[in-house]
Amino acid sequence: MTCSRRDFLKNTVSGSVASVLPLSAFSFLSQAEASAALAETKVRWAFLVDTMKCVGCGLCVKACKNENEIPYDAAVTRTWVERYVVTKDGETHIDSPMGGRDGFIDDKIRDEEIDPEDIAKAFFVPKLCNQCENPACVQVCPVGATYQTNDGVVLIDRDWCIGCGYCIMACPYGVRFFHPEAKVADKCNFCYHRISQGMQPACVECCSFGARRIANLKDPDDPVANIIRTERVAVLKDEYGTKPHVFYLGLDASVR
Amino acid sequence: MKWHVLRPLWVAIGLVGLILVSRQFLVPDDFGVHGRNFTYGYHRLSNIQEWKDFPVKYRGRESCVECHEENVIKLNASTHEPVECENCHGPSVNHPDDEEYLPLDTTRELCLRCHAWLEYPNSARGELVSIEDRRHKRRKECIECHNPHDPTEEVE
Numbered sequence: 001m002t003c004s005r006r007d008f009l010k011n012t013v014s015g016s017v018a019s020v021l022p023l024s025a026f027s028f029l030s031q032a033e034a035s036a037a038l039a040e041t042k043v044r045w046a047f048l049v050d051t052m053k054c055v056g057c058g059l060c061v062k063a064c065k066n067e068n069e070i071p072y073d074a075a076v077t078r079t080w081v082e083r084y085v086v087t088k089d090g091e092t093h094i095d096s097p098m099g100g101r102d103g104f105i106d107d108k109i110r111d112e113e114i115d116p117e118d119i120a121k122a123f124f125v126p127k128l129c130n131q132c133e134n135p136a137c138v139q140v141c142p143v144g145a146t147y148q149t150n151d152g153v154v155l156i157d158r159d160w161c162i163g164c165g166y167c168i169m170a171c172p173y174g175v176r177f178f179h180p181e182a183k184v185a186d187k188c189n190f191c192y193h194r195i196s197q198g199m200q201p202a203c204v205e206c207c208s209f210g211a212r213r214i215a216n217l218k219d220p221d222d223p224v225a226n227i228i229r230t231e232r233v234a235v236l237k238d239e240y241g242t243k244p245h246v247f248y249l250g251l252d253a254s255v256r
Numbered sequence: 257m258k259w260h261v262l263r264p265l266w267v268a269i270g271l272v273g274l275i276l277v278s279r280q281f282l283v284p285d286d287f288g289v290h291g292r293n294f295t296y297g298y299h300r301l302s303n304i305q306e307w308k309d310f311p312v313k314y315r316g317r318e319s320c321v322e323c324h325e326e327n328v329i330k331l332n333a334s335t336h337e338p339v340e341c342e343n344c345h346g347p348s349v350n351h352p353d354d355e356e357y358l359p360l361d362t363t364r365e366l367c368l369r370c371h372a373w374l375e376y377p378n379s380a381r382g383e384l385v386s387i388e389d390r391r392h393k394r395r396k397e398c399i400e401c402h403n404p405h406d407p408t409e410e411v412e
Contacts, residue, residue, distance in 0.1 A: 055381040057369040059343050066347045067313045085376070103369030105389065122376035138296050147299035150291050157303040193310035202314045208338035208370075209380065 043151040044217040045190050045245070048224050048233070049126050052250040053211035056081055056124035058103035060203035060212060065101065067191060067202035069181075076177040077101065078188040079128040079203055084254055085109055087118045092254045100124075125255050126212060128203070129154065129175045129188035130236065130244030137167035137176060137187075146185070152217075152245060153192055158184045172240045190214060217245075313347035316340065320348070327405055334406040344404060364389075367398040 064079045065072050081100030085093040093109045104124070107114065135154050138146050145160035146167055161184035168176040168185055179186035191201035195214060199205070204212045215224035227233075233247035236255070248255075284300055291297030320341045321328040331337060342348060344366060346359040373386035385407075393401070403409045 053380050055370055055379070055384060056374075059369065063314055063343070063347070068310075102365065103372075104374065105365065105368045105372040107374050116375035119375070119377065121378050122374070123379050124381070135296065144287070144298040144300075148291060148296040149304055155299075155303065155307055157300050159303070160300055189307065192307045194312060196308045197312075199312065199316070205314055205316055206340050206343055208340070208343070210338075 041150045042216075042218050045131060045152050045195060046215045046217045046225065046228060047128065047131070047190065047246040048213045048215055048228055048249065049246060050211045050213075050249040051123055051125050051252070051255075053209045054081065054124040054126055055209060055211075056083055056100060056104040057208070058100040059206045059208070060126060061099050061101045063202040063206035064188070067194075070186070071180055072101075074180050075099075076180065076186075078175070078186070079126060082125045082127060082255075083109065083122070084125060084252065085114060085122040086120050086252075086254055087114065088120045089118070094256075121252070123250075123252065125248075125251075126203075127173070127175070127236075128246060129190070130173055130242065130246045131190060133243035133245065134241060136170040136172065136240070136242055140166040140170040142166065149192075153189055153195075154187075155189055155192060156185055156187065158182055161185055172237050172242065173244070311349075313349045314340075314342050315348045316342070323352075330405045334408070336404060336407055362397060362399050364397050367402075367404075371398075 058081055061077055061080055064070070065077060068078055070076060070078060075098065077099035079099075080096050081104075082094055082096045083100070083104050087093065093112065093114060095109045097104075107116075131153050133152070135146075135148060138148055138154060141147075142164065143160060143162055145157045145162070146154060147157070148154050163178065163184055165178065165185065168178065171187075176185050176187045178184075191199075191203075194201055201212075201214055204214050213224045213227075215228055216222045217225050217228065219225055227249075228247045231249060233249055234251040235244045235247060236251075237244070284302070286301035287299070288301075289297050290299065290301050317328055317331075317340060324341075328341070331339070331341070344361050346361065348358060349355065351358055368387075368389055370381075370384055371386050373388050374381050376382050398404075399411070401411055403411050
């Protein structure tokens with residue numbers, strides 16, 4: 001192979017120009033530009049449940065169903081309340097009739113009478129969508145119908161959902177269900193229509209005992225976020241690595 | 257000689273082309289990767305606004321107080337202060353424009369949600385004033401004797 005000096009210089013110059021040109025497409029962003037490009041917001045919604053305060057009235061479930069147009073008598077709900085009764089023999093009795101929609105009036109659990117003398121502890125645990133940082137339900141959606149907004153809430157596009165049910169099976173917390181009227185997957189979205197205009201979620205507003213609270217983790221002055229930051233809070237099924245954003249105060253080890 | 261494999265191949269290529277062309281029309285312009293990344297942010301952007309426009313039904317006592325000030329004042333001064341109006345009166349939605357009367361729940365079952373005695377140690381439920389449903393005035397509605405806006409007041 002031969003190469004004249006003229007060709008060598010020509011190729012060297014044109015080659016280096018060609019390799020530098022694409023670099024000019026890159027530009028250095030200021031901090032503000034970078035965060036705008038990443039669509040960062042000043043909001044990261046989270047939820048705080050105080051299981052010590054819940055009395056199991058189920059008014060949150062009722063409010064949620066009315067607010068979010070979930071068929072009232074269908075056995076599906078966006079939020080629900082579970083009753084745990086741990087007896088002295090170490091057994092855990094759990095029930096949630098109709099998701100706790102009508103409260104817990106009877107001391108029978110699944111038609112089983114439990115002698116009050118045998119009860120070691122009993123409590124109520126409200127549950128709802130955890131708005132995970134790594135939502136398994138979003139990963140499995142084959143059509144891009146469910147997604148995470150920039151403020152951390154996972155939403156479902158009802159026009160785009162094909163109702164395949166992958167997300168319902170993927171959620172480790174069982175919060176997703178098939179909406180019997182809309183014929184799509186459905187779940188709690190922290191009442192996105194309410195929190196995005198400064199209101200509280202319906203369940204939070206209707207809770208008379210302060211057992212449910214909403215927080216903005218990115219707000220350093222948010223009192224509820226400060227509780228999550230400074231108190232000892234737990235999350236459900238941490239081992240799944242989904243990074244749930246519903247935090248629990250006073251969560252018992254028997255809660256599944 | 258014609259190669260018999262070519263004909264279905266053209267059909268397959270034609271189908272792929274058809275899908276690619278129809279995709280241009282069927283997929284909305286705002287469908288794409290928004291937010292974090294492809295895994296979590298692949299969606300139709302305008303759906304966020306659609307959810308924000310979902311109608312609010314529970315408007316809170318701030319909206320009740322505009323017309324029913326005396327009831328709200330009375331409630332706020334009572335031990336039932338933490339109970340929202342709409343927990344018993346039902347969601348106000350567009351009241352009074354659409355509905356003049358709200359679906360007020362006056363049943364015993366509503367009160368029992370909090371006030372049915374369950375013998376649960378270390379539970380907040382045990383700290384509330386409670387009755388044994390089977391023993392306490394079984395055939396009566398609670399509001400016949402107790403005023404829900406101020407439970408300490410007796411109804412004559």
